[in-house]
Amino acid sequence: MERFFNYDTLRAFADSWGLLFLMLFFIGVVLFVFRPGGRKAAERAAQIPLKDD
Template sequence: METYTAMRHFADSWGLLAMALFFVGVVLFVLRPGAKRSAEQAAQIPLKEE
């Protein structure tokens, strides 16, 4: 039972912080300069005929 309590406290504190930092990182990655051109090129990959 003590292991469950320790893991629960870890997830409630550091796990939440890690998920929040990951979310902020993804948002910043998507909104970085030059992301639009890169996303448009990636979106055209399935439509290219070779």
């Protein structure tokens, strides 16, 4: 009996569903970064290390 998680099975999964997942994740990150109001939040976050305690 052949194991389910052999190289060919995992390779087929990564070629199809893994690629789809990574593409959707990339698109989500890009949309998150370029969302309206994102510039103001990024500028505030960039100033955190420069604030005096």
